[in-house]
Amino acid sequence: MASVAQDPASREPGGPGGSAHSRRALPGWREIGGRVIALREGSIIVITIVTAIYFSANTSTFFTGENFKTLLPYFAPFAILAAGEVFVMILGEIDLSIAGMYLFAPIIFDKLNTSVGLPLVPAVIVALLVCMVVGAINGVFVSIVGLSSFVVTLGMLFTFEGLSLIISKGTPVATPGGQPPLGTFGKVFGGGTYSELIWAVAIVVILQVVLTFTRWGLYTVAIGSNKLGAAEAGVRVNLVMIRNFTLCALTGGLVGIFEAVRSATVQPNPAGPNEILFLAIAAAVIGGTLLTGGSGTVVGALIGALFLGILKDGLILQGVQANYLLFYTGLAVIVAMTANVFVGRVRRGQTRGG
Amino acid sequence: MAAEPARSREPDRQPATPEEDVPPVSAPDDVLRVEHIAKRFGPVTALRDVNVHLRKGEVLGLLGDNGAGKSTLIKIISGFQKQDSGQMFLHGQPYVPKSVDDARAKGVDTVYQDLALIDELSVYHNLFLRRERLLRPLPVLNNREMKREARRALDEIGINIPRIDVSVARLSGGQRQAIAVARSVNSASDILLLDEPLAAMGAKEGAQILDLVARLKEEGRVSIIMILHNYEQVFLACDRVSMIQDGAIVLDKPTSETSVQELTEIVVNEYRRAREEQQASAAAAEESAKAAAAGESPSDGASPQP
Ligand SMILES: Nc1ncnc2c1ncn2[C@@H]1O[C@H](COP(=O)(O)OP(=O)(O)OP(=O)(O)O)[C@@H](O)[C@H]1O
Ligand SMILES: [Mg+2]
Numbered sequence: 001m002a003s004v005a006q007d008p009a010s011r012e013p014g015g016p017g018g019s020a021h022s023r024r025a026l027p028g029w030r031e032i033g034g035r036v037i038a039l040r041e042g043s044i045i046v047i048t049i050v051t052a053i054y055f056s057a058n059t060s061t062f063f064t065g066e067n068f069k070t071l072l073p074y075f076a077p078f079a080i081l082a083a084g085e086v087f088v089m090i091l092g093e094i095d096l097s098i099a100g101m102y103l104f105a106p107i108i109f110d111k112l113n114t115s116v117g118l119p120l121v122p123a124v125i126v127a128l129l130v131c132m133v134v135g136a137i138n139g140v141f142v143s144i145v146g147l148s149s150f151v152v153t154l155g156m157l158f159t160f161e162g163l164s165l166i167i168s169k170g171t172p173v174a175t176p177g178g179q180p181p182l183g184t185f186g187k188v189f190g191g192g193t194y195s196e197l198i199w200a201v202a203i204v205v206i207l208q209v210v211l212t213f214t215r216w217g218l219y220t221v222a223i224g225s226n227k228l229g230a231a232e233a234g235v236r237v238n239l240v241m242i243r244n245f246t247l248c249a250l251t252g253g254l255v256g257i258f259e260a261v262r263s264a265t266v267q268p269n270p271a272g273p274n275e276i277l278f279l280a281i282a283a284a285v286i287g288g289t290l291l292t293g294g295s296g297t298v299v300g301a302l303i304g305a306l307f308l309g310i311l312k313d314g315l316i317l318q319g320v321q322a323n324y325l326l327f328y329t330g331l332a333v334i335v336a337m338t339a340n341v342f343v344g345r346v347r348r349g350q351t352r353g354g
Numbered sequence: 355m356a357a358e359p360a361r362s363r364e365p366d367r368q369p370a371t372p373e374e375d376v377p378p379v380s381a382p383d384d385v386l387r388v389e390h391i392a393k394r395f396g397p398v399t400a401l402r403d404v405n406v407h408l409r410k411g412e413v414l415g416l417l418g419d420n421g422a423g424k425s426t427l428i429k430i431i432s433g434f435q436k437q438d439s440g441q442m443f444l445h446g447q448p449y450v451p452k453s454v455d456d457a458r459a460k461g462v463d464t465v466y467q468d469l470a471l472i473d474e475l476s477v478y479h480n481l482f483l484r485r486e487r488l489l490r491p492l493p494v495l496n497n498r499e500m501k502r503e504a505r506r507a508l509d510e511i512g513i514n515i516p517r518i519d520v521s522v523a524r525l526s527g528g529q530r531q532a533i534a535v536a537r538s539v540n541s542a543s544d545i546l547l548l549d550e551p552l553a554a555m556g557a558k559e560g561a562q563i564l565d566l567v568a569r570l571k572e573e574g575r576v577s578i579i580m581i582l583h584n585y586e587q588v589f590l591a592c593d594r595v596s597m598i599q600d601g602a603i604v605l606d607k608p609t610s611e612t613s614v615q616e617l618t619e620i621v622v623n624e625y626r627r628a629r630e631e632q633q634a635s636a637a638a639a640e641e642s643a644k645a646a647a648a649g650e651s652p653s654d655g656a657s658p659q660p
Contacts, residue, residue: 209494213494213495213497214493214494214495215486215488215493215495218475218479218483218486218495221472221474221475222472222474222475222483224474225472225473225474225475226470226471226472226473228468228470229466229468229469229470229471229472230470230472230483231434231454232429232432232434232454232464232466232468232470233454233470233472233483233484234453234454234455234458234483234484235483235484236453236455294473294474295474
């Protein structure tokens with residue numbers, strides 16, 4: 001009954017290695033498989049690998065370095081957005097306003113740079129601070145005023161998409177610092193091939209560490225699991241909620257600026273961000289974060305985003321018509337979530353015995 | 355020291371028992387005094403005028419029917435809620451807890467009736483919630499130390515929790531309660547507020563917690579307010595009992611001077627009185643309804659016409 005050193009990312013306890021399975025041959029593989037499945041992200045890891053193998057076998061171009069570069073923008077931005085969203089979703093809340101921040105931040109950034117004359121980096125910082133203030137306001141409305149986060153952030157979403165249209169007068173502009181040849185700023189803030197990937201990995205690692213190994217993360221889970229109990233124990237619930245909404249808005253603004261730099265244009269069109277918002281939420285959910293709160297992982301969100309990216313990329317490589325893309329993505333999300341449930345059952349069945 | 359406050363109660367109803375007029379004796383060695391506390395929730399008056407005092411090293415049993423306001427009083431002392439009026443004194447000094455953390459810093463720790471456990475967190479994270487050990491100078495949780503100390507604390511209390519790295523959702527009701535108690539006992543506070551700490555416990559586990567309380571009492575360091583519903587346990591564990599009824603204290607006696615019989619009598623009398631009152635008001639309502647039906651005024655559009 002020695003207490004096993006567990007990967008803390010999966011707060012699910014239980015004996016890794018599935019004792020029931022280790023009777024047969026191949027104990028090494030069984031053990032690795034057991035460990036993967038025992039992780040909270042286990043199911044989506046399996047599903048993503050299966051999807052990748054499928055496309056590798058069915059297309060000659062999927063498993064190439066060139067395609068990896070194509071794949072990056074299909075998942076890196078979503079991974080960052082989903083990472084922020086996870087912090088809000090674990091609270092049992094949701095933040096729809098990140099699409100508003102995504103649209104608003106590059107427009108403010110452009111105005112600060114071209115009209116006010118702020119240099120690039122300070123302009124980015126101020127634009128992101130504005131997003132954080134909006135996030136904090138979301139948090140105040142949800143925690144102190146007590147409104148539903150769906151309603152508050154939906155309102156903020158429309159407000160800031162509207163403001164974006166007003167300020168930009170609906171016309172696209174060239175992103176400052178995003179024009180070729182790219183300088184250091186452009187390469188760092190989304191323009192470089194691997195820029196968003198590096199940001200995504202760094203942000204995911206940092207936020208996962210925060211979630212698992214700091215009081216902030218502990219309290220986030222505590223509030224999502226038992227808000228009243230957390231408050232009775234002395235957790236400053238409002239403060240943590242405001243902080244998490246602030247973080248989420250920040251990721252929205254950050255990705256908005258990255259994408260504006262990468263595409264060299266600030267596009268004041270809400271349609272794109274709205275789709276991105278739902279893909280980010282889908283990535284978080286597929287990655288094992290509960291919409292009901294109390295549980296979730298940032299690494300899972302990254303893998304969820306990777307799954308959606310691989311799916312889109314693979315379907316395109318297979319020659320699926322553009323009109324069918326969304327349709328297949330929708331079906332795949334449902335299939336992935338169902339598979340998630342089944343793999344999850346296997347996992348719990350395995351760990352329950354302890 | 356303030357003079358003994360006047361403890362006249364509103365004479366709005368007949369005292370259920372003569373005990374109601376006995377003023378609680380406030381001694382200078384009171385570690386905690388609660389004076390004229392009132393608390394309303396909208397139309398509900400949870401506490402009308404409550405006076406409670408707690409001596410050093412004493413175990414005070416707080417009794418009262420469901421909904422009498424016991425938990426509300428505990429939450430006010432624990433800093434979770436604010437009273438509408440009335441004052442509290444801790445070691446003779448005015449005591450105005452700004453938050454649960456603040457109360458805890460002043461040495462008041464609480465086991466809430468709902469236990470305030472986090473299902474998704476492990477046993478040891480629950481035990482150290484808001485008192486986490488960190489790997490200083492990093493702001494990172496020192497899980498190893500918390501595990502070790504949690505194990506030691508639980509063993510010391512004598513509670514059988516086989517694994518401390520499982521989430522508390524997997525534990526039985528009694529085990530969960532034991533963890534909530536262990537969390538407070540382990541907090542080095544000198545006033546413990548225990549809101550029905552034995553509710554979900556088997557006979558053995560209940561005895562274990564009562565033993566623990568007795569042990570703490572022997573050490574003489576902590577003073578305890580404990581809400582209990584079982585009178586046997588009250589006489590086993592408490593030095594004194596206070597009973598809340600109708601938002602005020604109706605009895606305050608050393609356990610040696612009262613009996614299960616007396617306590618039961620107070621409760622039953624109150625129940626009879628309330629029932630009679632209810633019947634009377636129901637009868638009155640019926641009367642007035644009849645009267646209204648008889649003298650059907652045409653202007654009364656609210657009542658359905660036959
Ligand atoms: N947060 C709240 N909002 C509204 N009413 C409340 C609240 N907390 C308590 N009350 C009301 O105050 C009264 C006293 O409740 P309290 O929980 O203090 O009773 P109790 O003596 O602890 O009862 P029990 O023995 O059932 O635990 C009840 O009528 C309850 O409905
Ligand atoms: Mg109660």
